Amino acid sequence: MSEFAHLIVMLLIAGGIGVLAVIVSILLGPKKPSASKLMPYESGNDPEGTGRERFPVHFYLVAMLFIVFDIETAFFYPLAVAYQKVGAFAFWEMVTFVILVLVGYFYILKKGVLEWN
Template identity: 50%
Template structure:
C-alpha cells in the first residue's frame, strides 16, 4: 500500500513542479525586465522595413478543409503504427477493431469526396 502512495506522491510532485516552474520563471522575468513603452516600440516590425499593406491576410476556406483532412488522417497513422508493430501479439479481436476504425475513416473520406471537399475550385 505504501508503494502505491509513493508513486502518487512522485506524480503529484511532477505536476506541481510542472505548473510552478513556468509560473515562477514568467513572474521573475516580468519583474526583472525593463518596462519603458513608447510609440516607436509599439509600431509593427516587419524585418526592418516599414509595414506595407494590411496586417491580416485572408486565406481561402479550402486551406482549412485540407488541413482538417490532413489532421484526421495523420491521427489515423498515429493509431495504425503501434497496432502494426504489435500485430502478431494482439490477435483477431484487435484486427477487427482496427478494420472498423479504418472503415469509419474510409466512410468519412468517401463522404468528403462526395461533397467535393477534395476538389480545389476557385470559390
C-alpha cells in the same frame, strides 16, 4: 493516494517552473519597445491588411481533415508495436477503422472539399 503522489509532485514542480519562468521574464526581461519590435512579423514581409480577415470555410475543412488523418496514423502506431500480443482481433478492428475512414474520405471527395477553386 500514494500511487498518484509522484504524478502530483511532478505536476507541482512543472507548474512551479512555469510560474517562475514568467516571473523572471517579467522582472528581468528587457523593456525597450520600438516600432519595429511591436510590428507583427510575417516572414520578413510588411503585414498587409488587418489581423481580423476572415478565412474561407474551405480552409477549416481541410484543417479538420488533416487532423482526422493524423489521428488515424496515431492509431496505427500502437497497433504496430503491440501486434504480436493483440493478434487477429486488433487486425479486424483496424480494418473496420480503415473502412470507416475510407467511407469518410470518399464522401469528402464526392463533396469536393479537396478541390481548390
